[in-house]
Amino acid sequence: LPLTPTFDLIFVGFGNVARRAARLLEEMGPRLPFTARTVAIVTGHHGATCENGWPATLPPPATDGSSNAHVVAALAEHHRAAADEGRLICVETTVLDIRAGEPAISHVRAALSGGAHVVTANKGPAAFAYADLAALALSVERQFLFEGAVMDGIPIFNLVRETLPGVRIESFRGVINSTTNHILTMLERGVTFDVALREMQEAGIAEADPMLDVEGWDAAAKTAALMNVLMDARVTPHEITREGVRHVSAKETRAARDHNQRLRLVASAGRSRGTPIGRVQLEKLPADDILARLDGQQNALVLGTDLLGDIAIVQRHGGLTQTAFAIVSDLAKIARQVPLSTLPHRTP
Ligand SMILES: NC(=O)c1ccc[n+]([C@@H]2O[C@H](COP(=O)([O-])OP(=O)(O)OC[C@H]3O[C@@H](n4cnc5c(N)ncnc54)[C@H](OP(=O)(O)O)[C@@H]3O)[C@@H](O)[C@H]2O)c1
Secondary structure (H helix, E strand, O other): OEOOOEEEEEEEOOOHHHHHHHHHHHHHHHHOOOEEEEEEEEOOOOOEEEOOOOOOOOOOOOOOOOOOHHHHHHHHHHOHHHHHOOOEEEEEOOOOOOOOOOOHHHHHHHHHHOOOEEEEOOOHHHHHHHHHHHHHHHHOOOOEEOHHHOOOOOOHHHHHHHHOOOOOEEEEEEEOOHHHHHHHHHHHOOOOHHHHHHHHHHOOOOOOOOHHHHOOHHHHHHHHHHHHHHOOOOOOHHHOEEOOOOOOOHHHHHHHHHOOEEEEEEEEEEEEOOEEEEEEEEEEEEOOOOOOOOOOOOEEEEEEEOOOOEEEEEEOOOOHHHHHHHHHHHHHHHHHOOOHHHOOEOOO
16 A cells, blocks of 8 residues: 655745744644655755754755845755655745735746745745746646645635536636725724724735735735636736725714615726736625625635626634635645655555
């Protein structure tokens, strides 16, 4: 009987998402089609660590939040045997950088070039450099997976890639930022903007810089990632027309409600004369719209397809466990692609 593969994990970034993912791997243990051990953790300001201390042969990590691509490259080399066997995986969960998606893109590039697969929850790489990174992954025969980057644990990329072969995604519309949806919901209920935002920060759901949520940047990054991956676009978050929720008052949200409408921050994309166009904007939706019915942290995405009409997917319970699960599911996807003949066997 073939045993399951054993992955060696390099965590680049070890905040809310990565810590929850590490715990979830332990909790789910025997339920998973792989085993995993952590061989290194690299952070932005707290240094780095390996199983048995930091080897003198490895360069010291940057501790000012700048790129650690050189450390990722050195770690891949240090774990060459696991990399050659396709068992080395870089789990990239650094903070979203909205200027250019760095240093995450450099981390992903260094890991793939060093023979590691990459699993990330960071939207930056798919939002700014999807085509390049996907091409690199293909050329080195490694996986570049990012299911947790959009809609936490909901398998939106896998849904399309695995289960809708040949189906074209022509448009989408959705509520894909939990923090702003929670704020809009709470404003309707008389809770202040600042209290509602603080609740999301305390739950570890708001971005490290919460203005990225409030000003619509997080939703714009997700919109760009969805367009690049599902609609074969080549956009960055800066090309998405964007609006935030900072200026929305409780009075406005309640006035909409009084007219049987709800104010929601809607991310959408379509094509204009063949060119993909994306936007993030506040919309007054009729109360029976699927997006209007989302409360708090709930998310939903409606995909407009050429063959099957609209397909909607709703996340009723988003959060850290769901995002962590997306990382686990990406690892499981890599495990399923390891040829059985290469795994060690045990006697039945
Ligand atoms: N939280 C969520 O619910 C959620 C959901 C979906 C996707 N995401 C995405 O997942 C990613 C992580 O989110 P999080 O909530 O875990 O963030 P977080 O708690 O702020 O953690 C970020 C981690 O990245 C590290 N880091 C920053 N710069 C680095 C660098 N140059 N090299 C190595 N490590 C670096 C930080 O280290 P220091 O603390 O030492 O600086 C920290 O360990 C983000 O891209 C976010 O957009 C989050």
